[in-house]
Amino acid sequence: MSKEQYVWSIPLRLFHLVFVVSIVILTVTGFYIYSPGGGAVAEETIGFDMGATRSWHFIVAGAFVVSVLLRLVLFVGGGTKYEKFTDFAPVNNRNLKNLFSTIAYYLYLTDKHERRLGHNALAGSSYIGIVLVSLVQILSGFCLLYPESGLWQGTGLALFGSIATVRFVHHIFTWLFILFAVIHVYIAVWNHVRTPAEGMLLSIFTGKKQDSEE
Amino acid sequence: MALTRREFLKGISLTVAALGLPAEFIPRMVQAAMAKKRPPVIWLHFQECTGCTETLLRASHPDVAKLIFELISLDYHETIMAAAGHQAEKSLHDSVQANKGKYICVVEGGIPTADKGIHCKIAGKTGVQIIKEVANNAAAVIAIGTCAAFGGVQAAKPNPTRVKSAGDLIKGPPVVNIPGCPPNPANFLGFILHYLTFGKLPALDKLGRPKFAYGRLIHDHCERRAHFDDGRYAEEFGGEGHKLGYCLYKLGCKGPQTYANCPTARFNDVGAWPVGIGHGCAGCTEPGFWDNGSFYERLPEIAGLKVDEAGGKATGAVAVAAGVHAVAGVGRKLAKAKGGK
Numbered sequence A: 001m002s003k004e005q006y007v008w009s010i011p012l013r014l015f016h017l018v019f020v021v022s023i024v025i026l027t028v029t030g031f032y033i034y035s036p037g038g039g040a041v042a043e044e045t046i047g048f049d050m051g052a053t054r055s056w057h058f059i060v061a062g063a064f065v066v067s068v069l070l071r072l073v074l075f076v077g078g079g080t081k082y083e084k085f086t087d088f089a090p091v092n093n094r095n096l097k098n099l100f101s102t103i104a105y106y107l108y109l110t111d112k113h114e115r116r117l118g119h120n121a122l123a124g125s126s127y128i129g130i131v132l133v134s135l136v137q138i139l140s141g142f143c144l145l146y147p148e149s150g151l152w153q154g155t156g157l158a159l160f161g162s163i164a165t166v167r168f169v170h171h172i173f174t175w176l177f178i179l180f181a182v183i184h185v186y187i188a189v190w191n192h193v194r195t196p197a198e199g200m201l202l203s204i205f206t207g208k209k210q211d212s213e214e
Numbered sequence B: 001m002a003l004t005r006r007e008f009l010k011g012i013s014l015t016v017a018a019l020g021l022p023a024e025f026i027p028r029m030v031q032a033a034m035a036k037k038r039p040p041v042i043w044l045h046f047q048e049c050t051g052c053t054e055t056l057l058r059a060s061h062p063d064v065a066k067l068i069f070e071l072i073s074l075d076y077h078e079t080i081m082a083a084a085g086h087q088a089e090k091s092l093h094d095s096v097q098a099n100k101g102k103y104i105c106v107v108e109g110g111i112p113t114a115d116k117g118i119h120c121k122i123a124g125k126t127g128v129q130i131i132k133e134v135a136n137n138a139a140a141v142i143a144i145g146t147c148a149a150f151g152g153v154q155a156a157k158p159n160p161t162r163v164k165s166a167g168d169l170i171k172g173p174p175v176v177n178i179p180g181c182p183p184n185p186a187n188f189l190g191f192i193l194h195y196l197t198f199g200k201l202p203a204l205d206k207l208g209r210p211k212f213a214y215g216r217l218i219h220d221h222c223e224r225r226a227h228f229d230d231g232r233y234a235e236e237f238g239g240e241g242h243k244l245g246y247c248l249y250k251l252g253c254k255g256p257q258t259y260a261n262c263p264t265a266r267f268n269d270v271g272a273w274p275v276g277i278g279h280g281c282a283g284c285t286e287p288g289f290w291d292n293g294s295f296y297e298r299l300p301e302i303a304g305l306k307v308d309e310a311g312g313k314a315t316g317a318v319a320v321a322a323g324v325h326a327v328a329g330v331g332r333k334l335a336k337a338k339g340g341k
């Protein structure tokens, strides 16, 4: 017997979509800005390769910022109960237990674990982590975007010590997104293969999961 | 060697331009420079190479250096004063006593604090002591050069003598940082003239640097910037792009993270500056610039690896781990299916 359950609200699915697409674009443009390849652009052409790439990086960064803010709001409320911080953060006994049982389950130490319709505590913790990484990326990004603003220069110096370090951190943290993406997609597929009836991979588009017993 | 009126006016005009003030300020600055009593200045040397003093003295056309000495009364400067030994120390002591709270103290060099400061001693006193006695009693302190402003090369990791900047140690008077390795004499002169004309410190940024000189990134007023935006980069020294004067970004230019007016103020009165002559900016006006990696790389390394090599390796390792995990899962399932039969 399986029952269809509404798990992911429209704002959350929208967040996920914008978050994913903007990260892909920001990573690609970011690597170009760091190390513009492809040889020198000929003079007397339309050119502006770096200028345009930077503009796109900044525009898409705006969408990224909005998506992260949206996720922060949903941590507190406004979406379904599964999107709330308290449903998956390892801050209470229920979630802590789930965290360890999920780790054991993922390491093939047990087949039984507390199924969660929303995020399990391990996944949920990693999502809190990536939102924190995003916040660092946003702050360092604004420091680099507005070098002449006392506010942003002060923020950059207070958080990172020097503007050179801000640049360094902004670059290293890009790799954290890449690492996260690899792990996140692998685990999602792995779970889908293990319990296909649940319909996990589809849920991020439809918002629905099947509440089924294995 | 007195300054001619022409040289005097030329120097003032240059400075007004460097300060970003409109031409109407030239008469006002001329007046201030002529009318006011020359402020007493005490110049202290600590751990440094004297390059800051040299750059001031060796200005190829004499207006800048001469103007500075015309404007201030330099009571103590170990490199250029005629007095020596006890005589020199006496003039320092006298000036501090006579002008307490009124003189400008210039600090050149970082101040070592390890082992009670014994790594830099002058006339039997440690740098830390001299800072306490001399700098703390000044009306204002100028930390000239990156060593005084941020510690400089001797504060580079692992900083064996635990060098601190002037700003870290001085208590009381405001500290203005004029970093650079060496700093542009025009910025020192600009500070002095500003101080004489307006009787107060110029606007400073978050690192205590005058905004007229350090308010903008090198990158944002670099003459190669059009090449940067258009995607034209010098790929190697002496290569085609380098000969054509393309942007030096890929050769490790630190202009995009370095605040200074080098592209406009320039050096040696011949309009030269590093990027202009084909070498990337080293970032010398920024804190910790010795520790920010090679001059020829955009970013420092991680554990001996370039950032992207390290990132690629980490991603590869994660992918391999995922592969092993998947294979283990499949193997386990197969084993179970067999056992179940």
Ligand code: SF4
Pocket (backbone or CB within 6 Å): B218, B219, B220, B222, B223, B224, B225, B226, B228, B247, B248, B249, B253, B254, B255, B256, B275, B280, B281
């Ligand atoms: S040479 Fe350096 S400062 Fe000039 S545009 Fe290129 S990266 Fe920027």
